Amino acid sequence: MQRDYSLTGPESQRAIERGLADADWYRPPLDSDRLRQLMDRRNGRTAAHTLLWLALLVGAGVLAYRSLGSFWAVPTFAVYGALYGGSADPRWHENGHGTAFRSRSANDAVYYLASFMLLREPTLWRWSHVRHHSDTIIVGRDPEIVFPRPPRLRTILPNYLHIFNGPAMLKRMVAHAFGRIDGDTRDFVPADDLRRVVWEARIFVALLSSTVAWSLVTWSIVPLLFIGLPSFYGVWWLWFFGMTQHAGLREDVLDHRLNTRTIYMNPVFRFLYLNMNYHTEHHMFPSVPYHALPALHDELKSFLPEPYPSTWSAYREIIPTLLKQRRDPTYDIADRVIPDGGTIATSICVADHDSSVDLGAVSDLDVGGIRRVDLGDRTFLLCRYADDGFALTDGLCTHGRTHLADGFLDGCEIECPKHNGRFDLRTGEPLRRPATVRLTRHRVEIINCRIVGTIEP
Ligand code: FES
Structure with missing residues (x-):
């Protein structure tokens, strides 16, 4: 029996x-x-x-134009489309996390x-991805489950050309442009960001409509072949990699392994896919930028x-698994060997309350140092x-229950390790979504070369 994968149905409550x-x-x-070293961001390399x-x-676009x-x-x-509708995906992803560049505006521009x-509404998909990281493959919670059980095999191959997903995304974008927000979107986008969703949808619809108009006026499909249609005919490259991330694996578990x-x-695939083949490591430590994922994997x-x-070996598991799950939606891959051990590593200083x-x-405490302080039942x-x-x-x-001591200190900003929200340490102000609520600061002063804090009640 098909489970309810919507975010507003009974599975969500369950x-x-x-x-x-x-x-x-x-x-x-x-x-x-070591984690802090790995979280370091580089503008030059990413640029x-x-x-x-x-x-x-x-280059592919020029060649394509000349070969018309x-x-x-x-x-x-095909190559132009793969770079446009396929390889844009890991750039979207890494810059959306804010981990590609050190510069926030550079991350936002590429995002x-x-x-x-990719025909993705930026704010909507930013929040959708936040939820995907909080509740990865949890039915009723994760809006990015691509292979519900039983898998709909009739839609998988057509979706390599966006036959079903593309029109659905466009339809939702147009609805948002007219201010009609669906229930799933309301479930994960905070109310004060819905206006932004509407305006972004309007801008994207206007850009796509202009391209359609350009094609109609010139009575030529060429403008659409370069803008708009590559999101469809190039998406096969996105699916080729994206399918390997979670397809056929366990639902409703709290372990990315x-x-x-x-x-x-x-190396060619890793460049095109920005090292997202280290996907387990990325989910465990999303503040580590793509270029450090091989080193994180070693750790x-x-x-x-x-x-x-290899990619092929992953497909050798995925395809038979999806076929089995079509007949038996409860089927899980049984031979994954999970090593023992593991705790959340933090440095803890205990003192009297x-x-x-x-x-x-x-x-x-050196410059750049971070310490977790536990006082009684407060941290x-x-x-x-x-x-x-x-x-x-x-x-x-303030967005979740994640300890900021595991985060990344960038100048006077602290980045949350779970969804990359940021706060200004001098004021507590949230600087980057999904953090939107101010972080409470407490007085700290130096007395006789000692750090002394005064805790607000
Ligand atoms: S828990 Fe989501 S940004 Fe911190």
Whole structure:
């Protein structure tokens, strides 16, 4: 029997009752200093990779244009489409997490461009992906489950050309442009962002309509072959990689080792896919940028199932599994070996609960240092973001229950390790979605070379 994969049906309530919504997930142990090294962001390297992708896209586009009317138009447009409607996906993803560039505006610029190429409404999909990371493959909670059980095999192959998904996405975009917001969207997009969803949909619809008008005026399909249609005929490349992430794996578990794949891929695939083949590691530590995922894999591999040696080997598992799940939706892959061990690694400083607390010597906390402080039943974050810049804040992110001491300190901003929300440590103001609520700060001062905090009640 088909389960209800909508976000507003009975499965949603069931997931909440079973403690599967916004739950704590398995995380392997990882030294916090090493994690901080891996979370480092680079503008230069990401700019080079992004420019190379854009140069390949433009080059393929020029070749495709020149080959119009000849047989060569078929392969050249196939490559152009794959770079447009396929390889835009990992760029959309990495820049959406805010981990590609150090610069926030550079991340946003590429995110909006890639969103348009993929027909994804930027704010809607940002929140959808936040939920996907909170509740990965939890039925009734995750809006990005691509293979419901039993899988609808008749739709999988056509969707390699966006035959079903593309029109559905366009239909929803047009509805949003007219201000009609569906129930699933309301379930994961906060009410104060719905206006932004409407305006983004209007802009995307206007851009796509202009391209259609351009084609009609010139009575030529060429403008649409370059803008709009590549989102359909190029999406096969997105599916080719994307299908390997979770297809056929377990539902309703709180361990990414059971519902996500890590696959070894060749360097060309890894460039086109931005290392998302290390997908288990990405889900466990989404603050680690794509270029550090191979190094993260080296740190974690003794805690993970054996990686798939190639893309082909992953497909050799996926296809028979989906066929079996068509007959028996409860079928699960049984031979995944999950190593033992794993805790959440944090450095914890315990002190007596008092309004004024000695948090240690100044010399024990270097610039860039982060410390978790537990006082009685409350938990806090202590950071040194500059020589004389100390901050003591509530420890848990205001968006979820994740401890910010596992996050990434970037200047005077702290980034949450779960969904990459950001806060300004000097004011507590949220700087990046999904964090939208201010982080409470507490007074911290230096007295006789000691860090002393005063906790607000
Ligand atoms: S828990 Fe979501 S941004 Fe922190």
